[in-house]
Amino acid sequence: MISMEHLTKCYGDLLAVDDLSFEINEGHVYGFLGPNGAGKSTTMNIMTGCLSATAGRVSIDGYDIFDSPGEAKRRMGYLPEQPPLYLNETPEEYLRFVGQAKGLKGAELEGQIREVMEQTRIGEVRRRTISALSKGYRQRVGIAQALLGDPRVIILDEPTVGLDPIQIIEIRDLIKQLGKTHTVIFSSHILSEVQAICDRILIINQGKLIAFDTPEGLEKRLLSPSEITLTAEGTEETVRAILADAAHITQMEIREASAERVSVTLKTDLEDIYQLSRQLFFLFADRKTALLEMALKKANLEDIFLELTESTDTATQPEESEAKEA
Amino acid sequence: MKAVFKHELRNYFHSLTTYVFGAFLLAFVGIGAMIFNLQAAVSNFEYVLEFGSLVFVVIVPILTMRVIAEEKKQKTDQLLYSLPITTVQVVLGKYLALLVLYLIPLAVISVYPFIFAQFGEVYLPTSYGSIFAFFVLGAALIALGTFISSLTDNQGLAAGVGIAVILFNYYSVSLSEYVSATALGSVIALLVIYILLGLLIRYVTGNGSLAYWIAFALSAVTVALFVVNNAAFEGLLPNIMNQLSLFERFTTFVNGIFDVSAIVYYLTVIAFFLFLSVQSLEKRRYN
Numbered sequence: 001m002i003s004m005e006h007l008t009k010c011y012g013d014l015l016a017v018d019d020l021s022f023e024i025n026e027g028h029v030y031g032f033l034g035p036n037g038a039g040k041s042t043t044m045n046i047m048t049g050c051l052s053a054t055a056g057r058v059s060i061d062g063y064d065i066f067d068s069p070g071e072a073k074r075r076m077g078y079l080p081e082q083p084p085l086y087l088n089e090t091p092e093e094y095l096r097f098v099g100q101a102k103g104l105k106g107a108e109l110e111g112q113i114r115e116v117m118e119q120t121r122i123g124e125v126r127r128r129t130i131s132a133l134s135k136g137y138r139q140r141v142g143i144a145q146a147l148l149g150d151p152r153v154i155i156l157d158e159p160t161v162g163l164d165p166i167q168i169i170e171i172r173d174l175i176k177q178l179g180k181t182h183t184v185i186f187s188s189h190i191l192s193e194v195q196a197i198c199d200r201i202l203i204i205n206q207g208k209l210i211a212f213d214t215p216e217g218l219e220k221r222l223l224s225p226s227e228i229t230l231t232a233e234g235t236e237e238t239v240r241a242i243l244a245d246a247a248h249i250t251q252m253e254i255r256e257a258s259a260e261r262v263s264v265t266l267k268t269d270l271e272d273i274y275q276l277s278r279q280l281f282f283l284f285a286d287r288k289t290a291l292l293e294m295a296l297k298k299a300n301l302e303d304i305f306l307e308l309t310e311s312t313d314t315a316t317q318p319e320e321s322e323a324k325e326a
Numbered sequence: 327m328k329a330v331f332k333h334e335l336r337n338y339f340h341s342l343t344t345y346v347f348g349a350f351l352l353a354f355v356g357i358g359a360m361i362f363n364l365q366a367a368v369s370n371f372e373y374v375l376e377f378g379s380l381v382f383v384v385i386v387p388i389l390t391m392r393v394i395a396e397e398k399k400q401k402t403d404q405l406l407y408s409l410p411i412t413t414v415q416v417v418l419g420k421y422l423a424l425l426v427l428y429l430i431p432l433a434v435i436s437v438y439p440f441i442f443a444q445f446g447e448v449y450l451p452t453s454y455g456s457i458f459a460f461f462v463l464g465a466a467l468i469a470l471g472t473f474i475s476s477l478t479d480n481q482g483l484a485a486g487v488g489i490a491v492i493l494f495n496y497y498s499v500s501l502s503e504y505v506s507a508t509a510l511g512s513v514i515a516l517l518v519i520y521i522l523l524g525l526l527i528r529y530v531t532g533n534g535s536l537a538y539w540i541a542f543a544l545s546a547v548t549v550a551l552f553v554v555n556n557a558a559f560e561g562l563l564p565n566i567m568n569q570l571s572l573f574e575r576f577t578t579f580v581n582g583i584f585d586v587s588a589i590v591y592y593l594t595v596i597a598f599f600l601f602l603s604v605q606s607l608e609k610r611r612y613n
Binding site: 045048049050051052069070071073078080082084085086087088089093097098100101102103144188189 | 510612
């Protein structure tokens with residue numbers, strides 16, 4: 001329903017979005033992922049008609065955002081990075097203005113205002129001025145605004161930034177709920193968030209689309225080379241001797257070695273990592289050496305994200321990626 | 327457009343500046359009426375308006391300073407861009423709301439000549455003709471103020487620049503007597519105006535080469551004309567300053583002439599500055 005073709009945006013000499021093309025279908029929650037300055041906000045601003053493009057086309061339901069902006073905008077609700085609120089108004093007044101600007105009238109307008117206030121749970125603050133509201137509530141008023149006019153697509157730019165953990169969870173739940181009735185596109189640089197809510201992930205870096213897949217698909221794609229970390233009883237020599245007999249080990253690294261215990265990380269070229277773990281189990285059992293611990297390392301989105309963005313960066317390879325929670 | 331209009335109007339009634347604007351206008355015109363009509367016992371209400379027009383220098387920028395600058399500051403302009411309304415509708419909605427606010431004190435003022443007529447001989451056509459011209463003059467200044475507000479996200483700056491520009495316009499006729507009336511002086515002044523125009527075009531459109539070429543072309547034409555016929559430039563600068571004065575045209579009405587060409591002039595000024603305001607808003611999309 002949204003199609004983007006060869007979208008390019010330059011700010012002077014800076015290339016913010018570089019030949020971006022993708023297709024978004026109805027009824028999913030799309031996560032737009034990328035480091036800061038990757039071009040997420042620029043892309044969203046162009047999609048919603050807030051910004052012009054240097055080249056390329058964006059259309060929604062066949063309506064081009066540049067040629068027929070009215071029709072295209074009617075089908076989208078947008079919450080920019082900074083919620084565009086009139087601080088001296090109450091949520092009710094604010095929503096009434098936005099609703100009217102979206103062409104709603106009379107009973108329909110009042111009905112929709114009530115509906116979106118219920119959906120975003122801002123009913124109890126509807127008569128307070130927005131300047132007195134917490135950041136979490138302001139964000140919800142912003143989302144409520146996007147929902148007015150019952151658009152098919154809701155576009156949210158970093159809706160959870162700057163919120164406290166409880167508010168973040170509430171907003172995430174809200175996005176999940178919205179995903180049942182709308183197509184939702186939201187951007188974030190927090191991986192766990194995208195992993196938790198989205199069923200499609202777009203990763204962009206330096207204005208380029210570098211991945212577009214389901215979370216599972218992305219993980220699968222980057223699962224190999226697989227890793228096993230094991231800890232065995234015995235000295236380094238015995239363990240080395242046992243592992244020398246194992247097939248399909250492409251790389252071996254001793255992580256820790258003492259008189260009683262040795263920790264090793266192994267990489268394999270096998271498709272099925274369980275083949276390796278099975279083989280190792282019997283090898284160690286045959287030599288009567290106890291395997292104290294064996295862990296299979298599955299790639300998580302964090303690794304994929306780092307790998308994808310770093311490899312386009314031509315920067316140094318990431319350190320042993322110890323997943324740091326953002 | 328209706329949504330923007332209603333929204334603006336409600337906002338203005340919640341803000342102090344609106345009441346300051348109305349109060350100042352009424353106070354100033356009231357003082358004028360006291361001096362001219364009551365104390366000096368002159369029956370011409372239009373003199374009061376001529377005296378009162380000076381207050382525009384301060385109150386118009388105060389009224390218009392936030393109209394677009396505040397949207398940029400609060401980033402609510404992004405909302406306006408993403409809504410299914412055009413920038414023309416946004417600017418017109420805002421402008422009409424300002425006009426309504428201006429009409430309210432003016433409606434009160436319109437009663438004065440009628441009251442005075444109860445106590446003496448007042449020539450009402452001139453009074454009401456002048457009130458109408460006073461309205462259109464104010465409307466033109468409000469359009470100018472709207473444009474100035476669209477150039478910045480700083481309300482204070484918008485007000486400051488607005489006061490300076492309107493003050494200059496108010497005194498431009500008096501000042502024109504002091505500027506050089508020689509042909510060479512006029513040409514130099516024109517070149518300076520072209521440079522300023524070029525800078526403005528560059529700022530509004532974000533297109534540097536377009537601005538330079540326009541300024542350069544205008545300068546070349548002017549210099550060429552100067553070489554060919556330098557007598558034509560004699561007294562040109564004071565003339566231009568006279569022509570540009572919005573207030574000068576208002577005195578014609580005060581003198582009892584309903585000058586249709588002046589009304590057309592004001593309407594042109596309104597259209598011109600509203601067009602520039604739209605361009606200034608659009609520019610943000612194209613930077």
